[in-house]
Amino acid sequence: MSDQQVLGEEQPSFHADDYEKKWIGVSIVLLVAFAVTVAVAGFALGFQVPGDESRVDPRTVADSGPFSQPGLRDLGGGEYDAYILSQQYLFTPREIRVPAGSTVNFYITSIDVQHGFKLQDTNINMQIVPGQVSKLTATFDDPGEYPYICHEYCGIAHAAMFGSLIVEAGGGS
Amino acid sequence: MTTLKPQPTYEMTGQEKRFIGLHLVVAIFALAVGSLFGPLQAFEWSGLDLYQYLEPIGLDDYYKGLTAHGVLNALVWTTFFITGFLTLTTIVGLRRPLRYPKLNQVGFWMMVVGLVMAAVPILAGWASVLYTFYPPLEASWAFYLGLTLVVVGSWIEGYGFFFTYIAWRKENQDVRTPFIAFGGLITMAMWQIATLGIAVEILTMLLPYSLGLTSGTDPELGRTFFWFTGHPLVYFWLLPAYISWYGMLPKQAGGKLFSDSLARLAFWLFLLLSIPVGFHHQFVDPGIPSGWKAIHAALTYGVAFPSMLTLFTVVASLEYAASRRGGKGLFGWIRALPWNDPSVSAQLLAGILFMFGGIGGITNASYDVNLVVHNTAWIPGHFHLTVATAVTLSFMGISYWLVPHLTGKPLWKPKWALVQTWLWFVGMVIFSNAMHVLGLLGAPRRTELGTAPYVPDEWNGHLLRVSIGGAILLVSVIMYVVTMVRTAAQKERVAVGEEVQIPIAESLRDPQLTPLWLDTWRPWIIGTVLLIVLAYGPQLYDQITNASFSSPGFGP
Ligand code: HEM
Ligand SMILES: [Cu+2]
Ligand SMILES: [Cu+2]
Numbered sequence: 251m252s253d254q255q256v257l258g259e260e261q262p263s264f265h266a267d268d269y270e271k272k273w274i275g276v277s278i279v280l281l282v283a284f285a286v287t288v289a290v291a292g293f294a295l296g297f298q299v300p301g302d303e304s305r306v307d308p309r310t311v312a313d314s315g316p317f318s319q320p321g322l323r324d325l326g327g328g329e330y331d332a333y334i335l336s337q338q339y340l341f342t343p344r345e346i347r348v349p350a351g352s353t354v355n356f357y358i359t360s361i362d363v364q365h366g367f368k369l370q371d372t373n374i375n376m377q378i379v380p381g382q383v384s385k386l387t388a389t390f391d392d393p394g395e396y397p398y399i400c401h402e403y404c405g406i407a408h409a410a411m412f413g414s415l416i417v418e419a420g421g422g423s
Numbered sequence: 424m425t426t427l428k429p430q431p432t433y434e435m436t437g438q439e440k441r442f443i444g445l446h447l448v449v450a451i452f453a454l455a456v457g458s459l460f461g462p463l464q465a466f467e468w469s470g471l472d473l474y475q476y477l478e479p480i481g482l483d484d485y486y487k488g489l490t491a492h493g494v495l496n497a498l499v500w501t502t503f504f505i506t507g508f509l510t511l512t513t514i515v516g517l518r519r520p521l522r523y524p525k526l527n528q529v530g531f532w533m534m535v536v537g538l539v540m541a542a543v544p545i546l547a548g549w550a551s552v553l554y555t556f557y558p559p560l561e562a563s564w565a566f567y568l569g570l571t572l573v574v575v576g577s578w579i580e581g582y583g584f585f586f587t588y589i590a591w592r593k594e595n596q597d598v599r600t601p602f603i604a605f606g607g608l609i610t611m612a613m614w615q616i617a618t619l620g621i622a623v624e625i626l627t628m629l630l631p632y633s634l635g636l637t638s639g640t641d642p643e644l645g646r647t648f649f650w651f652t653g654h655p656l657v658y659f660w661l662l663p664a665y666i667s668w669y670g671m672l673p674k675q676a677g678g679k680l681f682s683d684s685l686a687r688l689a690f691w692l693f694l695l696l697s698i699p700v701g702f703h704h705q706f707v708d709p710g711i712p713s714g715w716k717a718i719h720a721a722l723t724y725g726v727a728f729p730s731m732l733t734l735f736t737v738v739a740s741l742e743y744a745a746s747r748r749g750g751k752g753l754f755g756w757i758r759a760l761p762w763n764d765p766s767v768s769a770q771l772l773a774g775i776l777f778m779f780g781g782i783g784g785i786t787n788a789s790y791d792v793n794l795v796v797h798n799t800a801w802i803p804g805h806f807h808l809t810v811a812t813a814v815t816l817s818f819m820g821i822s823y824w825l826v827p828h829l830t831g832k833p834l835w836k837p838k839w840a841l842v843q844t845w846l847w848f849v850g851m852v853i854f855s856n857a858m859h860v861l862g863l864l865g866a867p868r869r870t871e872l873g874t875a876p877y878v879p880d881e882w883n884g885h886l887l888r889v890s891i892g893g894a895i896l897l898v899s900v901i902m903y904v905v906t907m908v909r910t911a912a913q914k915e916r917v918a919v920g921e922e923v924q925i926p927i928a929e930s931l932r933d934p935q936l937t938p939l940w941l942d943t944w945r946p947w948i949i950g951t952v953l954l955i956v957l958a959y960g961p962q963l964y965d966q967i968t969n970a971s972f973s974s975p976g977f978g979p
Pocket of ligand 1: 458459460461462464465489490492493496497500553554555803807810811815867868869870871892893894896897900
């Protein structure tokens with residue numbers, strides 16, 4: 251504190267020089283622009299994140315109700331519900347087949363620990379939490395194999411936990 | 424209006440130096456052990472499985488190692504370094520000893536006991552639950568209790584700082600809190616509020632069920648409590664580095680703190696905004712309405728604002744330093760900084776990589792964009808730029824003056840230390856770039872990818888780059904630890920009058936001219952609590968009243 255300015259009559263005040271003020275302005279504009287872009291993408295273009303779907307009892311969810319028979323339900327009009335059960339270290343079912351152009355609602359829960367569900371090359375990415383149902387929807391126009399990978403550590407054989415969604419060309423199921 | 428008379432810097436006693444030194448011993452030991460697992464993981468990803476050779480010492484399990492890596496590096500190295508460093512900023516900043524040194528000693532030893540208590544089950548394989556310990560993956564009760572003691576010990580050290588501040592304030596009514604002490608106190612205050620989340624999670628759910636007192640947990644509620652703490656945790660790591668960047672690095676570079684007002688404003692905003700943003704880690708969770716997620720996304724952009732202020736002030740302070748050293752030009756001034764000082768080079772390189780870490784962070788926080796990267800290798804790619812570089816490399820840089828200061832011994836081979844900082848930089852550029860790319864290609868994190876059946880050929884080149892970066896980082900971390908040990912262990916002492924001083928930067932403008940509202944606690948604390956209640960209250964209330972502790976524990 252040796253070469254401090256002599257204070258004289260100057261009173262305390264919030265001090266920012268011109269560059270600082272400009273930078274503050276730029277920062278705010280930038281962050282607001284990001285927020286708007288993301289909001290537009292989320293609400294206008296319909297990119298969804300999972301929400302509050304429904305709760306289940308992890309001890310009994312596999313005994314009755316839709317998760318007692320995991321798999322695909324044809325809702326007609328090219329729309330399907332897929333019920334998937336996760337447990338250490340597998341997804342049931344391990345394979346799902348739908349025709350190209352289908353829209354699939356994924357409902358997933360776990361009967362033991364937390365898991366993850368990432369459907370490669372799509373925007374389907376969810377935490378799977380016991381006691382909760384995770385839901386997202388996607389439409390598949392391009393035929394091919396889409397692996398679904400458990401991306402939340404669930405125990406020693408976690409790296410082996412995956413399944414496949416196969417989108418078949420040429421309609422008709 | 425009080426004018427500050429020139430004051431002598433505070434000379435720490437031998438006892439105080441030893442106390443801070445003990446923190447560093449534990450911190451550096453944790454980093455040394457914890458970091459060894461990082462390269463093992465990286466090599467495993469590219470098909471080089473070294474775990475098989477570690478079977479004789481019981482470390483052949485990827486996830487046991489990953490738990491140790493996360494806990495020792497992200498929790499132990501950071502927390503011990505930070506509590507030690509904040510002890511220094513408190514007493515040296517306020518120019519007075521701790522008010523109750525015994526209290527701080529109790530806090531420290533409680534942390535040590537907690538560390539041992541958590542380390543035993545980790546190494547024994549009874550706690551391979553990773554450093555996020557999400558229920559219902561169940562660990563030994565000793566692991567949870569150990570972590571609790573570490574947190575409570577850090578609280579107690581924090582109380583010690585607050586009592587010291589109160590005592591100082593009584594004797595210094597009209598004086599602005601010296602900046603480094605100010606920053607440390609805010610960091611600790613934020614930490615005390617933030618850790619309430621995991622404290623509640625552990626005490627109400629994890630400890631009881633691991634002791635067999637209850638039959639289960641509510642895992643989603645557990646995640647909400649965890650991330651209440653988990654996001655501000657990153658600011659607990661980062662703010663001490665910011666204290667150094669704002670309040671010390673300018674001095675080391677030959678300049679001054681450019682804007683005292685803006686620096687203080689940034690710290691208050693971190694207190695205010697770093698907690699009510701935790702849902703940005705739960706964007707893809709079930710059980711939380713998307714509206715709440717969007718609110719936290721917006722607040723997360725808010726907490727990016729003080730980081731942008733930091734970028735400006737730190738760069739301006741450095742530019743000022745460089746211009747005093749004759750540096751010129753739009754970017755040319757950067758070369759005029761004292762790059763040959765390993766402490767400076769470490770922190771400058773840390774800052775450069777942090778800019779990329781920040782950009783990645785804004786991506787992660789972007790609500791729907793998060794769908795692309797959540798739980799992929801992108802995320803560890805991101806936080807090895809932040810906690811493992813911005814923070815870790817800065818702490819390494821700090822220790823390059825701190826350890827000589829504490830021991831009275833010169834830094835062992837400064838040139839070697841300089842090379843160490845550059846190797847970290849180069850290794851991390853390769854490592855983290857490859858991790859980010861892998862994430863975009865869909866590679867999951869926390870996964871023993873060498874054994875995964877679904878790895879496409881497309882990933883292989885990047886997995887190889889992860890292990891090349893990992894190898895360079897391994898060399899760098901070994902060089903760092905050797906430098907620290909050799910510095911402390913050598914016989915040579917620095918000559919009288921040549922002692923390494925604590926770098927404390929002055930402000931360009933007298934801090935007494937900073938307005939009082941930037942040095943007043945009450946409104947900011949009230950604002951912080953209020954914002955937390957608004958951003959968390961309704962959803963937390965909903966999750967607690969609808970909680971169902973029906974999820975029994977499972978072993979990994
Ligand atoms: C020596 C250099 C290092 C290397 C090569 C390295 C490598 C890695 C790799 C490959 C992973 C991902 C493992 C996986 O997701 O399966 C990882 C995770 C992690 N690393 Fe590092 N790391 C290093 C240093 C550090 C440091 C210094 C810190 C913190 C201060 C750190 C903190 C973490 C954390 C928190 C995780 C996440 C653990 C989890 O997902 O549970 N690492 N590291
Ligand atoms: Cu898994
Ligand atoms: Cu966060």
